Amino acid sequence: ETGVTQSPTHLIKTRGQQVTLRCSSQSGHNTVSWYQQALGQGPQFIFQYYREEENGRGNFPPRFSGLQFPNYSSELNVNALELDDSALYLCASSLPQTVTYGYTFGSGTRLTVV
Amino acid sequence: AQKVTQAQTEISVVEKEDVTLDCVYETRDTTYYLFWYKQPPSGELVFLIRRNSFDEQNEISGRYSWNFQKSTSSFNFTITASQVVDSAVYFCALSEANRNTNAGKSTFGDGTTLTVKP
Numbered sequence: 001e002t003g004v005t006q007s008p009t010h011l012i013k014t015r016g017q018q019v020t021l022r023c024s025s026q027s028g029h030n031t032v033s034w035y036q037q038a039l040g041q042g043p044q045f046i047f048q049y050y051r052e053e054e055n056g057r058g059n060f061p062p063r064f065s066g067l068q069f070p071n072y073s074s075e076l077n078v079n080a081l082e083l084d085d086s087a088l089y090l091c092a093s094s095l096p097q098t099v100t101y102g103y104t105f106g107s108g109t110r111l112t113v114v
Numbered sequence: 115a116q117k118v119t120q121a122q123t124e125i126s127v128v129e130k131e132d133v134t135l136d137c138v139y140e141t142r143d144t145t146y147y148l149f150w151y152k153q154p155p156s157g158e159l160v161f162l163i164r165r166n167s168f169d170e171q172n173e174i175s176g177r178y179s180w181n182f183q184k185s186t187s188s189f190n191f192t193i194t195a196s197q198v199v200d201s202a203v204y205f206c207a208l209s210e211a212n213r214n215t216n217a218g219k220s221t222f223g224d225g226t227t228l229t230v231k232p
Contacts, residue, residue: 031214033220035220042118042225043159044222048212048219051214055214055218056210056218056219057219058219090158102161105158106158107158108158
């Protein structure tokens with residue numbers, strides 16, 4: 001097992017642009033959740049994917065979208081970037097029984113929107 | 115709506131002291147899950163413990179212990195004989211039950227920054 005890998009680690013984008021963040025999960029982890037963490041705050045749930053389908057969504061606008069692929073990788077896409085989108089974006093994956101094993105988090109992508 | 119409150123923003127202790135991190139939650143669900151995570155400076159959250167709403171048994175794991183009290187909606191975390199390596203931000207989280215994945219949408223507190231001085 002190699003853990004959860006997120007790329008890139010840092011990213012600077014301009015307001016109005018689009019961005020794609022990537023996450024590579026451990027084999028067998030068919031559940032992935034994405035979080036936005038602003039400085040000094042707890043992570044905010046964006047959405048969860050299970051077997052390549054969205055399985056719950058937080059209070060984020062539709063310009064936040066995601067994909068999960070059969071090879072246990074996933075993407076978070078954000079369109080029309082706003083300054084407030086600047087944050088650490090965390091990906092967390094789990095085996096199907098999330099309450100038994102808990103989530104494994106990646107180190108995150110630090111997105112700065114200027 | 116779910117809510118998690120970690121009233122202690124920052125705690126500073128001297129090594130070997132015991133420290134308790136408080137967590138109070140709000141939910142209307144009868145089935146839910148509670149978690150504690152540790153976030154070191156590197157950024158990734160490390161899973162520490164989970165409890166489901168039907169299991170109020172306290173748990174001890176080495177120097178760590180957790181006290182879940184449904185009557186007061188609290189899930190407190192105690193570190194005994196703290197060490198410098200325990201310095202980190204600690205998050206309490208509440209998850210909805212989900213028929214596909216057990217724990218679905220999660221709500222995190224804003225975290226408690228623990229500093230353990232030598």
